[in-house]
Amino acid sequence: MVLSFFKKGESPIQRIGHETIAMLGDARHSFDLASTALLAGADPAAVGADIRLTDERINAAEQRLRSELVVHIAVRGGADIGLVLGYTLLLKKIERIGDQAKNILDLAEEGISLAGAEDVDEFIARRQEISQMYVEVADILATLDVDRAREFLSRSREMNTRCEDKLHEYMQSELPGHWAVPRAILHRYWKRIVANLAGIVSAAIEPIQSIDYLDGGRTDITDD
């Protein structure tokens, strides 16, 4: 154990980066499972246990990584304060995304299922698109590719506009509430997930003081 002090290994900050990406992988796993319960008719009780276990793993990882960030600052001094603050925000956003998968599961546990609905293909396509966004965000975090990050942010805004439009469409719908309300809520959850994914990417490329603020200095509340 102590001999490992003398061995070479991955730098702690690189390890934090890799674990952050692993957390994102866990968050995607929860999202996919929760979506399966809602859109494909999987048993919510069966997937619920897995989602809650994954959520516990995400929360534990967030706490552990926060501690390691404090250690990093204690050892390295203030020079890396921007990095540490950026990671702190980023970890919180991933933890929130994990919670939002639980929100989707809550819908399924309420007895709502869109499996077999006439518009389910549209939902499945959007779900796949969002699931793919998790992978892209993980790639961006791994490569810290600024151009790719900007392209992703632009696409995430489009996706949120589409979710917003659908949300309004369901809210104005003449169809019964038990049909329109779950669809509206699901789009609201998706919008928040996409906004948090965009927030993670922003944390990677924007100055710390600008994260979560729009160009005019207004607060971006889409991820709340």
Added chain:
Amino acid sequence: MCLATSFAHCMASGDRQFPRWARGLVVIGLIYLFLSGVSALEAGIKSMGADTQERLFSSVSNPLVGLFVGLLGTVLVQSSSASTSVIVGLVASGAVGLDQAVPMIMGANLGTTVTNTLVSLGHVRQSNEFRRALSAATVHDFFNLMAVLVLLPVELLTGRLSWLAASTSDLLLGSGGADWESPIKALVKVPVEALKDLGGGIGLSGTGLGVALVGIGLGIVLVSLISITGNMKALIAERLERSMNRVLGRGGGLVAILVGMAVTIAVQSSSITTSILIPMSAAGVITLRNAYPVTLGANVGTTITALLAALAASGSEALTIALVHTWFNVLGIVILFGIPILRPLPIKAAELLADLAVRRRSVAVGWTLGVFIIGPLIGIAVFR
């Protein structure tokens, strides 16, 4: 600065900016410089003559004065590594006897804790942070104080600590220990002889030359130790961080002691190890019970510097006094950490002091000034 830039900056910082092999060579050069400094110090004191030595060091024949001198000297240079190396030089020169040097070593051990106590005062504005930081810092103070309270009387009454160190020294050097000449000593003779020649060239001799050599030796010891610590910290920053993360993951106990020891041996400064613990404790990342054994390991680890200094000094007594430092800390751990009933005492005392200091900030300032400056000054004035 965004994460992408910060990350790139972080990966380019520290040991990555300066090639590791080059930094390693610098450290080797600095160790040579440090050993030369110890040797110059010893040569300087020897040049002073018996009368001057008697005038300078007669006061430390009282063990309490020796204890306070060791403490104050360490507070002054903020490094027990430096002060214990000087004590090794004094013993090697014959100016200070082994029995006089033992309390000085204990005082030096106590004085080194002032650095993290001062670091903890930086958290004074936030009560909760301050409570955690001050207790993490003063647990080191209390452990060292208690170790002195237990081991100094034992040493004065029985001489068992110096006997143990002398026996270890004999074991390491063999029966001819008294005439032992370190091979390192021959290596560092060259710059010391050059300094003597230089002094002689400008008309210095006797006490004048001795004072000059002592001043230069002290300067070299201090500067080289500071530079060794800085370079080693940069060289092992990642390992240090990984080790601290492991302590967080595994908790306290023997592992934490060994991590504290390994880190301190590597950076040659217990203050670096213990001061890293203060912001971690203040943030609540590490508990006092888990930080405490790291501190104990740092106490043992820091004794490596005096052992290193003994390599550049003459005779077996230099090694013996360096081993007194090691044994004092090892026995302190065995007694105060190994005996379950005594283990919580430094922790409870540190928590009590921190609680008092949170209610009244002047308690913290009073503690720092009282234990590290005013108390020792009064002690020297009374007992000399």
